[in-house]
Amino acid sequence: MxxxxxxxxxxxxxxxxxxxxxxxxxxxxxxxxxxxxxxxxxxxxxxxxxxxxxxxxxxxxxxxxxxxxxxxxxxxxxxxxxxxxxxxxxxxxxxxxxxxxxxxxxxxxxxxxxxxxxxxxxxxxxxxxxxxxxxxxxxxxxxxxxxxxxxxxAPEHMALIFGMMAYEGDPDTVRDVVAGMPPEIRPAIADLAGQAFAQHAVRVYGTATPPRTGVRR
Missing domain, CATH: 1.20.120.520 (nmb1532 protein domain like)
Structure with missing residues (x-):
């Protein structure tokens, strides 16, 4: 959440x-x-x-x-x-x-x-x-x-959306969330989410690291 x-x-x-x-x-x-x-x-x-x-x-x-x-x-x-x-x-x-x-x-x-x-x-x-x-x-x-x-x-949006959420997430929390996903999608999410968000952020913001909220849990 x-x-x-x-x-x-x-x-x-x-x-x-x-x-x-x-x-x-x-x-x-x-x-x-x-x-x-x-x-x-x-x-x-x-x-x-x-x-x-x-x-x-x-x-x-x-x-x-x-x-x-x-x-x-x-x-x-x-x-x-x-x-x-x-x-x-x-x-x-x-x-x-x-x-x-x-x-x-x-x-x-x-x-x-x-x-x-x-x-x-x-x-x-x-x-x-x-x-x-x-x-x-x-x-x-x-x-x-x-x-x-x-x-x-849409399947092509799944990794991007998770990457958007994980961008400021605590690494332990991100790992726990991935571990709770269906086994068939865990590897793709774990491997592609960060890359998908970085590519999207470059298109939208001109940088792979847009400003963070400063709230990390």
């Missing part, structure tokens, strides 16, 4: 500057940035859907009033984030075509609002929801959530 959160903080936090840095009419660069935004959006959407289906209902059943209050906040924040993401998607679809600085500025502003909402949400989730999840959700239930979340991810 912390690895995923670091990825969302970093990629969405850096996104406004990425968009604003695209020159007017540079359709190739705009396509690269917009495709990157689409990928991050897909991962975030799957992440939140997994929580909505697998975590919050179980916490409501098992955690009592304390969990009910936290779940209510989580669900409200997910709805607010999804509304902000709707605006980002709409503005990105326009900017991808026009590559107009005014449209880029509007998209950058929408991404900034999304980043602020997400930062607040992730902090509260880590402080209040994760201790309840550790207490009330089994490893098997967590594993099913992760498996379902990755079920419709």
């Amino acid at each position: 912390y690895m995923a959160h670091s990825m969302f903080r970093r990629e969405i936090g850096l996104a406004p500057a990425l968009v604003r840095g695209v020159a007017s009419g540079d359709t190739e660069r705009a396509r690269t940035v917009a495709d990157h935004l689409d990928l991050v959006d897909t991962v975030l959407r799957h992440h939140h859907q997994g929580e909505d289906v697998h975590l919050w209902p179980r916490l409501l059943t098992r955690g009592g009033p304390e969990a009910a209050a936290v779940v209510r906040v989580m669900e409200d924040q997910h709805e607010a984030i999804e509304r902000a993401n709707d605006e980002v998607r709409d503005r990105a679809a326009i900017w991808r075509v026009t590559v107009d600085p005014a449209d880029g500025a509007a998209l950058g502003d929408a991404l900034g609002r999304l980043s602020d909402l997400l930062a607040d949400h992730l902090a509260i989730e880590e402080d209040q929801a994760l201790p309840l999840i550790e207490k009330h959700i089994t490893a098997a239930e967590w594993g099913r959530m992760v498996a379902e979340g990755g079920a419709d991810v």
Whole structure:
């Protein structure tokens, strides 16, 4: 969870500057940035859907009033984030075509609002929801959530997405996560994830080592 959160903080936090840095009419660069935004959006959407289906209902059943209050906040924040993401998607679809600085500025502003909402949400989730999840959700239930979340991810994106998450991850945690994956995909993920993210980062950021959030767990 912390690895995923670091990825969302970093990629969405850096996104406004990425968009604003695209020159007017540079359709190739705009396509690269917009495709990157689409990928991050897909991962975030799957992440939140997994929580909505697998975590919050179980916490409501098992955690009592304390969990009910936290779940209510989580669900409200997910709805607010999804509304902000709707605006980002709409503005990105326009900017991808026009590559107009005014449209880029509007998209950058929408991404900034999304980043602020997400930062607040992730902090509260880590402080209040994760201790309840550790207490009330089994490893098997967590594993099913992760498996379902990755079920419709394109195979060619699997290593990249894990590389994006592992970029700031603690090495021991990364090894533990890989060890819990199905045996048939472990070698490919372990060998290719870092390389896949480095290549992607060069295309998107111009460097294989984009700025980190500074949060490492």
